[in-house]
Amino acid sequence: MVKPCGVLYVSYDGMTDNLGQSQVIPYLKGLRKKGYAVHILSCEKEIAFEKRKKFISKLLEQNDIVWHPIPYTARPAVFSTLYDLHRLQNTASNIIADKSNNIQLIHCRSYISAHVGAYCKKKFGLPWIFDMRGFWADERVEGGIWDLSKWVYRLVYKYFKNVEKEFITKSSYIISLTQNGANEIRTWKSYQKQNVPIAVIPCCADMQLFTHRDKSSESLRKTLYIPDNSFVLSYLGSFGTWYMTEEMFDFFKVLYEKNNSAIFLCITPDSADWLESMAMRKDVPRSALRVVKANREDVPAYVSLSNWSIFFIKPVYSKKASSPTKMGELLSVGIPLVCNAGVGDVDEIMSHCQQGVVIQDFTAQEYSQAVSQILETTHIDRNNLRTVAEEYYSLEKGIAAYEKVYQAILSIKH
Numbered sequence: 001m002v003k004p005c006g007v008l009y010v011s012y013d014g015m016t017d018n019l020g021q022s023q024v025i026p027y028l029k030g031l032r033k034k035g036y037a038v039h040i041l042s043c044e045k046e047i048a049f050e051k052r053k054k055f056i057s058k059l060l061e062q063n064d065i066v067w068h069p070i071p072y073t074a075r076p077a078v079f080s081t082l083y084d085l086h087r088l089q090n091t092a093s094n095i096i097a098d099k100s101n102n103i104q105l106i107h108c109r110s111y112i113s114a115h116v117g118a119y120c121k122k123k124f125g126l127p128w129i130f131d132m133r134g135f136w137a138d139e140r141v142e143g144g145i146w147d148l149s150k151w152v153y154r155l156v157y158k159y160f161k162n163v164e165k166e167f168i169t170k171s172s173y174i175i176s177l178t179q180n181g182a183n184e185i186r187t188w189k190s191y192q193k194q195n196v197p198i199a200v201i202p203c204c205a206d207m208q209l210f211t212h213r214d215k216s217s218e219s220l221r222k223t224l225y226i227p228d229n230s231f232v233l234s235y236l237g238s239f240g241t242w243y244m245t246e247e248m249f250d251f252f253k254v255l256y257e258k259n260n261s262a263i264f265l266c267i268t269p270d271s272a273d274w275l276e277s278m279a280m281r282k283d284v285p286r287s288a289l290r291v292v293k294a295n296r297e298d299v300p301a302y303v304s305l306s307n308w309s310i311f312f313i314k315p316v317y318s319k320k321a322s323s324p325t326k327m328g329e330l331l332s333v334g335i336p337l338v339c340n341a342g343v344g345d346v347d348e349i350m351s352h353c354q355q356g357v358v359i360q361d362f363t364a365q366e367y368s369q370a371v372s373q374i375l376e377t378t379h380i381d382r383n384n385l386r387t388v389a390e391e392y393y394s395l396e397k398g399i400a401a402y403e404k405v406y407q408a409i410l411s412i413k414h
Contacts, residue, residue: 004037005410006103008095010088012112014044014072015060016052018269021296022325024109025056026206029063030399036406038065039101041091041116043072043084068095078156085112089119096124105129105409111136111160114167121170127409130171134181137161138318143241165190172409174198178344181321199405202345204398205328205389209300212334212382216301224290226263226305231255231375234265234306234335236299236326239275242319244312244340247362249282251310251338254367256288259375265290267302300333308374309335312359315342328393334382338370349392354384 009028014020020042032038040060044053049069060067070087073080096103106128108117117128137160140146146153168174168191175198176182182198185191226232233252239245252264264284266275272291279289294302303309309330313319322344330337336355340362341347350358355377357370 003100003102004035005105005406006037006039006101007031007105007107007406008039008041008092008101008103009107009109010092010113010116011040011042011109012072012084012088013042013109014048015040015042015056015067015069016044016048018296019325021052021056022206022329023203025059025065026395027204027399027402028065030395031402031406032063032065034399034403037102039068039095039103040065041068041070041088041095043088044069045072045074066101078152081112085115088113088116092116092120093123096120096126105406107131108171109133111164111167114171115163118163118166118170127172127412129173129175129405129409130167131175132167132177132321133175134177134321134323135318137164138316139242139322142314142316142318145241168196169194171196172412173405175405176200176321177202177323178321179348180345184320197408199401201398201401202323202393203325203328204395205325205332205393206395207332207386207389207393209297210303210329210332211300213301213304217304220301221305224265224292224305226265226290227261229261231259231262232265232306232308233262233338234267234303234309235311236267236303236309236330237311238268239266239270242314242316242322244314244362245278246282247312248310249278249284250362250364251312251359251367251370252288253282253284254364255371255374256284258368258371260288263288263290265292265302265305267292267294267299269293299329303330303333303335306330306335307380308338310338312340312362313343315340319343328389331385331389331393334380334385336374336377336380336385338374345392349388352388352391354381356385 011024028038068091073084095101106117106120106126108114108128109131110133114130120126121128137157146157148154174196179200182200256262275291276286311326338357339346340359350356359366
């Protein structure tokens, strides 16, 4: 009997984190159904792991996916990452050395995990995928996480820009989240030396999960004390870093001034106290703010409370390669968007939405015009928005695209 082809998926992000549940597991469930024997190696943060490990373990077992979680180390900075990388490489080596797993391909999510792919290619001769998930080192700088005025971060940034060149020339395939990002990579001199194939696969949405939920949302509306006549502007996900929190509150303030029944619904893991203090600074009444935490399976019901949803992302260089996960999810539910230009493929995708607003300059005048347009919209064409989501963010299309990459690599290997 021929063993199924084993794939080792390596992620520095945890499967118990929201991104692991939305942007890793759904794809791998689909690839398992295609016949691949899937192993996941991930670093799990303590609190999330304790809260969700039983749920994730059961989910993966039900889908015949083998999970190898290791603890994530938070401190000290830099050295903790090196320690985690060492453990990832050792664990990956043990998984590959077990011939019963028949590992034929390594799929690495982002830059830390890519070290494991490069290491195992040297040690075992296995092909690996650099699923880069954006320009990570530049994101860290432009998001204010790495302060280049400090020598240690200058050193770290230089290191990752150097290994980035190695990853894009020595991997077997590159995955970019956006066409804009792929086009940028093709201009890099380091890339042009090897011309490794690039596939564009955005952050897809499970459209079976993300559907409009009228009935379940009714009870949530009462729980959150949202009157039936309220205009609800939602935000989904974490604030801060690349997300322009102050500008989004500025936008909501303009909306509230024109419609004082407006509610800003923040579906986020972030602190309610912090968001309430932000609202106070922006002269947004506390009574207009709702902050809720939600597990992934509950998000569609909360999102369905929205009339419109908003996200502003810093339009910086690294965001050429960014695919906002929330965009596909919100469009799948049929929620029109207020977002900004200059991020990934957002401009192109929004051009196909019959309803939606793209902000260019973040001015009060522009906000006022956008709010007027929103409030004048009397009917939401959810079918159009969902059709756009199907075109760009279908999970089934994403799984098929990954399978095509797997097949291309393995046909060359064999």
